[in-house]
Amino acid sequence: MQNREIIYLSKGLPKKMVHKNEAYESGIWKEQCEELYVGFDEITGDQVANPEYHGGSERVVCVYPFEHYAHWESVFGKTLTPSAFGENLTPIGMKEDQVCIGDVFQIGEAVLQVSQGRYPCSTINKRNNNNLLLKRIIQTGYTGYFFRVLEEGKITAESQIKKLSSHPEQISVSSIHHLYFHDPSPSIEVIDKILGVEELAGQWQQYLIDLKEKIQS
Template sequence: MKYENDQEMKTGIYKQAIEEAFLKKEGFVGDGVANTQHHGGPDRAVCIYPYEHYSLWAKEFGKPLPPANFGENLTVTNMLESDVHIGDIFRLGEAVIQITQGRVPCSTITKRTNHPFLLKRIIQTGFTGYLCRVLEEGLVRKDSQITLLESHPKQVSILYGNEIYFHRQKDIDGIKKVLAVEELANTWRTALESRLSKLTTGI
């Protein structure tokens, strides 16, 4: 990808719509990430972004964003960050997935769209999308349904998790509430446990 002043970077953010793909534990066959330190892995195998946000960003920035602008594997409706929870389990075609964390957006989104304030606004609003692990592998088609199988009993929404992770970084009770969800992604668990330790012990 080229961005400002014809600078180049390697990225997996550009996605193309396809008719079907097999979803494995590591992600969709044929998909890939460039920065494996911050993207991908079993806890981040699937990236989901709510379709409803596209109209908000188009209105705010004065032009529509391209499909799969945020590098998501799935663009969904009626699954906002406020409505889904860490640990929720969904059937997706023949596969089964589980939400693990909110997505931590990176500067590639801004570079792709040339909207310098988009990344900041995503974090401000908490409209980040979210990531999932694969519990059961299977084929996913373009017209596959995504159906809730199990809503996590602790009901910690992605929007709440984003609020704690990005904005309320000294909220001890909030951090504990997020950490209480056993299904939380390991990267977020490590970061929040470290933050909690510093707040409670100074170490």
């Protein structure tokens, strides 16, 4: 059985920051905490600055695998702080190639379902003062992903992670990332298979529908 455990929990409200003399506001600057109360639409005490591109019921819990920290620290020779990628949950044993869209997990009291991969933005560069990080994240597929909430509840730093069900289609977060960023002409069969996963977040479904129409036109 896959060993899964929580390394960090983090939350935070949007902050006004300055990077290279330019002001910006973002919710990426989260602080490590001992517990999260996870609701259907948001985590208590955790908000986003730009709701058009972040947050919402399909993106309540942001996950970033802890294994990637060692990779980035090795690549860039710099120690990263907790929640360096603006995530709420930093687990071990739950990388993008180990979880699939529609998989359901119980973490503490909360029941969560993998809804989509993460489309990272340049704020990650600002958060870590590293202009190469976003490009490398996209190259590697070390993006992280999101949970929607099926049952609300509290998650503590000591909560166990239990996998309740695996989606039968087994479409991993990594495979969707590869299609999105690295496959300019995927087959209609591949797109249709992913679209068959009803649990995929609506925004990502629409991207695939548009891509399919473009290929067929």
